[in-house]
Amino acid sequence: MTLAAAFDHPVTVGIVGATAAALAAAGATIGAMTLAGRGSPELRRELWLRLGSWCVLLPLMMGPVLLGREWVIGAVTLLGLACLREFDRATGLFREPLTAALVVLGILAVNFAALDHWYGFFVALWPLTVGVIGVGTIPLDRPAGYVQRTALGLLAYMLFGAGLAHLSFMANDPGYRPILLLLLMTAALSDVAAFTFGKVIGGPKLLPATSPNKSVSGALGALAVTTLLVAGISRSIFAGTALGQPHWLLALGLVIGVAAQAGDLMLSSMKRDIGIKDMGTIIPGHGGVLDRFNSLLLVAPAAFHIIAYFVGFGLGAPTRLITGG
Amino acid sequence: MMEFHLRTARDHALAPAARLQSLSRERGLGSLVIGAAWRALLRAYLAAFHRLTVQGRENLPAPPFVLIANHASHLDALSLSAALRGDAARRAHALAAGDTFFRSPLASAFAAYTVNALPIWRRRTRAGEIVALRERLLEDRLVYILFPEGTRSRNGVMATFQPGIGALVAGTPVPVVPCRLDGAFAAWPTHRRLPRPGRLRLTIGPSLTFDAAPSSREGWEEVARRCEAAVRSLA
Numbered sequence: 001m002t003l004a005a006a007f008d009h010p011v012t013v014g015i016v017g018a019t020a021a022a023l024a025a026a027g028a029t030i031g032a033m034t035l036a037g038r039g040s041p042e043l044r045r046e047l048w049l050r051l052g053s054w055c056v057l058l059p060l061m062m063g064p065v066l067l068g069r070e071w072v073i074g075a076v077t078l079l080g081l082a083c084l085r086e087f088d089r090a091t092g093l094f095r096e097p098l099t100a101a102l103v104v105l106g107i108l109a110v111n112f113a114a115l116d117h118w119y120g121f122f123v124a125l126w127p128l129t130v131g132v133i134g135v136g137t138i139p140l141d142r143p144a145g146y147v148q149r150t151a152l153g154l155l156a157y158m159l160f161g162a163g164l165a166h167l168s169f170m171a172n173d174p175g176y177r178p179i180l181l182l183l184l185m186t187a188a189l190s191d192v193a194a195f196t197f198g199k200v201i202g203g204p205k206l207l208p209a210t211s212p213n214k215s216v217s218g219a220l221g222a223l224a225v226t227t228l229l230v231a232g233i234s235r236s237i238f239a240g241t242a243l244g245q246p247h248w249l250l251a252l253g254l255v256i257g258v259a260a261q262a263g264d265l266m267l268s269s270m271k272r273d274i275g276i277k278d279m280g281t282i283i284p285g286h287g288g289v290l291d292r293f294n295s296l297l298l299v300a301p302a303a304f305h306i307i308a309y310f311v312g313f314g315l316g317a318p319t320r321l322i323t324g325g
Numbered sequence: 326m327m328e329f330h331l332r333t334a335r336d337h338a339l340a341p342a343a344r345l346q347s348l349s350r351e352r353g354l355g356s357l358v359i360g361a362a363w364r365a366l367l368r369a370y371l372a373a374f375h376r377l378t379v380q381g382r383e384n385l386p387a388p389p390f391v392l393i394a395n396h397a398s399h400l401d402a403l404s405l406s407a408a409l410r411g412d413a414a415r416r417a418h419a420l421a422a423g424d425t426f427f428r429s430p431l432a433s434a435f436a437a438y439t440v441n442a443l444p445i446w447r448r449r450t451r452a453g454e455i456v457a458l459r460e461r462l463l464e465d466r467l468v469y470i471l472f473p474e475g476t477r478s479r480n481g482v483m484a485t486f487q488p489g490i491g492a493l494v495a496g497t498p499v500p501v502v503p504c505r506l507d508g509a510f511a512a513w514p515t516h517r518r519l520p521r522p523g524r525l526r527l528t529i530g531p532s533l534t535f536d537a538a539p540s541s542r543e544g545w546e547e548v549a550r551r552c553e554a555a556v557r558s559l560a
Contacts (some may be wrong), residue, residue, distance in 0.1 A: 085353065087332040094353040096329075101354055145329030274333055281340045 006066040007186035011178035015185055016066070019058055026051050048287035057283065057292065065180045069171035070115065072180065076168040077111040082289040082299075086280040087156050091269070096145075099153040102129075102136045108163040114168035115315060116322045122169055125163050130154055159297050166304035167296075178237045183256070183303055186230055187209055187295035188262035190222050194304035197221025204274040211268040219261055226257035243310035252306050259302040260295035335461075346423070347432040348443050348457050351465070356438055364414060368406045374522045375400070379408045381529035387467045390414045390500045390532065390552060391489060391542060393552055395483040397510035400520060404506055404527055405470045405519040406440050417468040418443045420458075422476075440470075447475070455492045462499055468528040469493070473479025473552060481510035491538065497558035501530035501552055505559035528559045 003324070007013050021077050029282065030047045041046075064071035078260065084103055088094040106129035113122035133153040138147065170176050198218025206214040230253030231246070238244045243252065267290060280288020335349035344350055352360070371377040381491045390413075392405050402419040409417050421427070423444030426436040436442040443458070471493075473486035494501055505528045512523035515554055533555055 085355075091338055091352060092332040092334070093332060094334060094351070095332075097354050097357050103371060147330035150330070193384075199357075276333055280487065281338065286442065 006177065009178045009237070011233055012066075012181060015178070015181040016062060016164050019062065020107070020187070023051070023058065026054075036323075037217055046285060051074070053283050053285050057286075059164045061184050062181065065184070067175070067265065072171035072176070073115045073168040076114075076164055077107065078226045079095065079289070079293065080107040080164045082282075083160040083164070083293065084156050086288045086290045088158065088269075090153075090274055090276060090279050091152050093149065093152045093156065096137070096149040096153075098137050098140065099133065099149045101155045102133045103153050103161065105129075106133070106157045107165075110161045111168050112166040112322075114165055114172065117172045117317060117319045118323060119169070121270060121323075122165070126158075129157050129161065133157060150296075163297055163301050166300040170304060170307075170313055172230055172317050173312075174314070174317060175237075175293070176313075179303075179307065182233055182237070183296070183299055184232065184254055186226050186287075187260050187263075187293070187299050190257065190295050192259065193225040194218040194222035194264075207265065207268075210265060210272055214265075214268075219284075222261060223254070226260060227253035229253070236242065238307075238311060241311045243307065248310065252303070255302050255306060256299055259280050259298040263298040267291070331363075335390075342433075344431050345430065345437045346427050346444055348454055350437060350443070352415070352441060359413070359438045360441055360516045364407060367403055367545070370486070371407050371492075375404075375525040376518070377404055377407065377525045377527065379527045379529065381531075382408065384406075384529045384531050385409070385413060385502060385517055386500050388413050388468050389462050390502055391462070391471055391494055392417075392502050392504060393471050393473055393556065394504040394506050394527075395478070395556055396474045397402065397475070397478045397506070398513040398515075398520070400475075400509045400513050400525065401472060401477075401506055402440060402470055404509070405504060408527055408529070410470065413468050416466060417441060417470060418446050419433070419470040420472075422447055424478060428502060431471055448542055451487075456488070459493050459497070462493065473549060477515050478510060479515055480516070483553075483557065486547045486549040486556075488542065488545035490552055491548030492540070493536070494535050495538040495544045495548050496536065496540040496556055498534060498536045500534050501548075501555075501560060502532045503530040503552060503555035504528065505530070529554055530559045534551065 007016070030044065030051060033047070034044055060075070064075035081104065084100070084107065084229065088100050093100055106125065109129065110122060110125045113119075113125055134150055135150065167180060170180055173179070194214065195218065197220070198213070198215040201215070201217035201221065203215050203217045205212065206216050208218050227250060231249040234249045234252055235244065235246075238249065244250065267279065278287030279290040282288055283292055286292045304313070329449045332353045336344045336351055339347055339349075352493050353414070360507040392409075393407060394397060394401055402421065406414070406417055406419060419440045421436060421440070421442040421444060423446040426442055427433045459468070471490060473490040474484045475487045478484060490501065505526060507528075508523055508525040512525065513520035522552075533551060535548050535551075539550050
């Protein structure tokens, strides 16, 4: 992989450049605040902490995308495992190590299917893994808690295995970089836009019992921003394809925007039900991996299947790279 | 039925470094896998270099219980943890000196992920920490590996037991299993940096319970006396 190949699409160059510029601008703004003594020391410390986390996170997110498909699949596998770890510690599923181990195997298998570029196996793993998780703990002869541990295991597999692995499978397309970068950027931007619109416009709460800080104005503002942004940038990515028509691009943007917020609300529901603020503590200023990547959980399969319906992924690329056949 | 509880890990809100040193640390899948691999290596080492023999394994009850023994060497906790099997092995925590085994993040990670150690800070253990250990022992059905002398013997002779063991189990139905390990002082005395080959013999005695013992200073000391006598009787 050459540098030229990694940056062969203008959208890739634009997103990476805009991200670097945004980080530099944020650093300059917080630096100016510090020099001028603006804001409380706690606020400035929090802002530096968040910026520092982004400076680590963004290269970790964008680096694998630029480096190549194997890197993407490796990173998505690790992301899935990290999400599972937080989920099972938050819900208590970690006290059922056999179920957790079956979910781990499912995550590894579905990402292997993506690495092999074997769509048949990739799709077959959804029902097969559900079956394995469903029957895997029966030999323990401990029916008490069966429904709960199996349901949590299945949800975990579907979200962090089958769901996220769509990002892995996308990497089989030679033109995956701008698409993946667009999805990563949209998922991150959706949170920021919802927060900003909510603060600026205010108004009624969206779902106060589920997420007391989210407002209707924030949700609609974020939806408008993500829809237009995705539609605008996708125009350059999908020009000349069946998806390249304005109404389909807007539909793609709308679905991605709704999926991003739905993923966020899904995690909020889990956290409220369990009674915790964050899913983890590993990212200073953000919480856990799931708190940061919740928007991506539903965006990945939703975007994949819309794009696959119109354009397809890796249709000309060789398949079954490892298993042959 | 419906035994499953949607209950967050006790250490959920702790930062990774703090979690390693926390008494509320709960094992996840990764820790179980690393712990199992460590025990397999440990058993191979103890069999090859120390010809470890274990007598009285039938005296081990189902968790929860507290495994106690004489303390002459760093081989003691390793030998006791290697003697456990199945669910008891997975639920076992060695209560280890914080100032020795948790002095740095790397040392803490090793102690936490191999022998699943929990730190005891000598001369600065707070009452709340003992209460937390006692609660977890019962609620989480754990196994504690504990050396009631408080420190390793400098001459191979067993010292008087401290009352801390009583504070953990007095007034509870949790069995205490007395063990005696012979050969550990000769193999790895306190003044040696590394162990030398030498036979180890672990004898596991019948368990004791202290559900009628009062949870007071006198009760704890009585528990410690009875535990010490039980370990001495295995000689």
